[in-house]
Amino acid sequence: MRIVADENIPLVNECFGEMGEVVRLPGRDMTNADLQGADALLVRSVTQVNETLLHNTPVRFVGTCTIGVDHLDIDYLERQGITWSSAPGCNANSVVEYVYAALAHLDVDWLGKRVGIIGCGNVGGRLYQRLKAQGVECRVYDPFLSTEQIPDLTSLETVFESDVVCMHTPLTRSGSHPSFHLIGTEELKQLRPGAVLLNAGRGAVIDNQALLAHLEAGADLRVVLDVWEPEPDISRPLLARVELGSPHIAGYSYDGKMQGTFMIYEALCRHLGRAPDKVLDALRPAVADPERTLAGGDVWSALKTLIPQVYDIAEDDQRLRALADRAERGEADFAKGFDQLRKQYPKRREFNNYRVSEASGEARARLNELGFK
Numbered sequence: 001m002r003i004v005a006d007e008n009i010p011l012v013n014e015c016f017g018e019m020g021e022v023v024r025l026p027g028r029d030m031t032n033a034d035l036q037g038a039d040a041l042l043v044r045s046v047t048q049v050n051e052t053l054l055h056n057t058p059v060r061f062v063g064t065c066t067i068g069v070d071h072l073d074i075d076y077l078e079r080q081g082i083t084w085s086s087a088p089g090c091n092a093n094s095v096v097e098y099v100y101a102a103l104a105h106l107d108v109d110w111l112g113k114r115v116g117i118i119g120c121g122n123v124g125g126r127l128y129q130r131l132k133a134q135g136v137e138c139r140v141y142d143p144f145l146s147t148e149q150i151p152d153l154t155s156l157e158t159v160f161e162s163d164v165v166c167m168h169t170p171l172t173r174s175g176s177h178p179s180f181h182l183i184g185t186e187e188l189k190q191l192r193p194g195a196v197l198l199n200a201g202r203g204a205v206i207d208n209q210a211l212l213a214h215l216e217a218g219a220d221l222r223v224v225l226d227v228w229e230p231e232p233d234i235s236r237p238l239l240a241r242v243e244l245g246s247p248h249i250a251g252y253s254y255d256g257k258m259q260g261t262f263m264i265y266e267a268l269c270r271h272l273g274r275a276p277d278k279v280l281d282a283l284r285p286a287v288a289d290p291e292r293t294l295a296g297g298d299v300w301s302a303l304k305t306l307i308p309q310v311y312d313i314a315e316d317d318q319r320l321r322a323l324a325d326r327a328e329r330g331e332a333d334f335a336k337g338f339d340q341l342r343k344q345y346p347k348r349r350e351f352n353n354y355r356v357s358e359a360s361g362e363a364r365a366r367l368n369e370l371g372f373k
Ligand SMILES: NC(=O)c1ccc[n+]([C@@H]2O[C@H](COP(=O)([O-])OP(=O)(O)OC[C@H]3O[C@@H](n4cnc5c(N)ncnc54)[C@H](O)[C@@H]3O)[C@@H](O)[C@H]2O)c1
Pocket: 067, 068, 069, 088, 089, 091, 092, 095, 118, 119, 120, 121, 122, 123, 124, 125, 141, 142, 143, 144, 145, 168, 169, 170, 171, 172, 177, 178, 179, 182, 200, 201, 202, 226, 227, 248, 249, 250, 251, 252
């Protein structure tokens, strides 16, 4: 069996090596010729999987080690009888921790704030449950859910009245509620002065040109963008205007990536009718320095000092801005650099890998709610 895999999928050899020959290629550059002779294709979100890529190839299984599936032409795969699988929820916790890290960086304590969530599936739903458990007032817009599922379901307009608006929808261009450019000029005007707008879903859910114009016009809005329209050649004027910008890495905790690979390993096993003989826990490396100490003082100050010790989102932002500066001086190709930042992303580990000492009472409760040991 020949398996062609994106070179950025971790644990590929560990999971798939015994199943056949594994060929690793850059995901953005995969071609039809690369797949002549391939039985299975393993991708991440940067490979457009469609007829152009797959026609006249023997590929019978496509697995994307990601949550998003907007890069797969699912109709085509199903028409061709090609088995496909994605990794729902694999990096949802990573994205939730990205939200916490962003808010900590902006010095926005979510306790006492009204948080709006647009798209309440694996990511948004996890964020919602975690915030509700902490007593945060949440407002949710998701046209595919009911108030039986999410009691705080409301209109988009009501979500716009929140202090923080977090976007976690897939990118869809058809159907009853397409998310493409869900947020444009008119919607941006409805956001509260001083609000935080965070997009960690897909870039084109916000009209990026409209957002740039809104910010250039002096809007009082604190924007956090992990995803852009388009990628990898993002609007650098927009990057200059956002408070935090990152190269589509919200879901890039190493734990989330490993989970994504493992879910596709299990899916390929199912496709082949064989029982999985690997265990993710055995493949997952331990964190070298898992001990952290909570500073004294008020709990929020201690938390906003602790979170960057585990995940410093400012470093993601600084690396992206440094790349933009180099590109401005003609020293780097921005689009290639964006992909390089993603390829060389540090092995960020999730909060539950860290044990925090010297915390009691209110602090201990908040640490537990954030997922620390
Ligand atoms: N930035 C990252 O690194 C990163 C990581 C993981 C996922 N994502 C993106 O986030 C998206 C959401 O992830 P998920 O795991 O929660 O997916 P999911 O499919 O579990 O949930 C998506 C939710 O969005 C809702 N939705 C769909 N269209 C909507 C619309 N027009 N308005 C409001 N809500 C709408 C759906 O009903 C669903 O509840 C993924 O599709 C992916 O594109 C990004």
